[in-house]
Amino acid sequence: MMAKLEDFTEVISDYLDKGLVLIVADLLSLITVSSCLIIKVPQINTICTNKSSKGISVPGLCLELFSYTVMMSYNYSNDYTFLSYMEYPILLLQEYVLIYFVFKYQDILGRKTQIIAGLYVIICTLIYLKIFPIMILTFLVPFCTPIGATSKILQLITILRTKDARSVSRTTWALSAFTNMKDVDFAITKE
Template identity: 30%
Template sequence: MMPHTELLVFANWSTLLVCMVLKFPQILSIMRAGSTEGLSLGSVLLEVTGFLVFLRYQMYYEYPMETYLEYPILIAQDVVLLLFIFYYTGSMQNALAYSGIFFALWNVLILQKWIIDLALNLCTVISASSKFLQLQHLWRAKDSGQASALTWAMATYTSAILLRFIVMLILNLWVTLVIVKYRKKEDQKDAKKRD
């Protein structure tokens, strides 16, 4: 194998392994403290929503399981996290209501092809909103409570491999803009020659 291929295989497998235990530090922190202070319920709910949409999309279009294997694992961990949040905030009765909402979402997503496609396009907004809600919660409380820095650091690692795609997106866009810019200059030169 070529070195960059080995690096990609390492990145894929290490990301999967990290995802398998991503929420464990957070869950353990909550269990030790007996509190969910510092965690945003809205953030976790949005995160689960994004994961469910992505998983449903992958299944709907019959992608190979290895391309989305981490999502059922992440969803299960977030469900445990949600149960702790409901338990420690004294709102376990909400667990059933949210389960019903997620079950409905799971089924509504595949009623029409355009629904699942639109939902996937909104996944980045949903995921980003989840992070912003957690940040907002921390800023307002001015206390991290039981929020686990290790969980967030591992999440950062799993997102880091996407950095390559972001860099490539920016560079491709830059090249496109330069081409358009210079094409306009060439068009102007050709117009002057014709005059």
């Protein structure tokens, strides 16, 4: 029992030796991952309850999917610790469900969508088998933040164009704003 306590104390001590900036970054990552567990759920529920995805931007969702996929793939391909990018697989799973319902209620689940989804799966498989050139992911990563911002702008434009925000969840947008602020803060602390 005493040996286990000493081991635990040593682990804590080693962790604290990492420095305050890295500890804060880890805490922010945990908070982000926790909020990402449910970030898209209110949006999905709103769409399913309304049985409508009017006011949701399909190009915006596709840009968001692209951004999440690139970031997760880049981190995975570079063998970064899973905790540093754990929010991306969680976000991707929710994004897939969200895209399905948006496409379903906008009646765009046809053959063209299936072919594009198949190509997406093939590219992801190549990435996860580490066959896809990492140089391409490295090139794409700096574009992910502007692409993510563009997806939000497209969403706002769609709301203004359709004059219908009933399918948009305020909770999802608030959580998204928080996690984006964490990403900005983490990028500043990395420099």
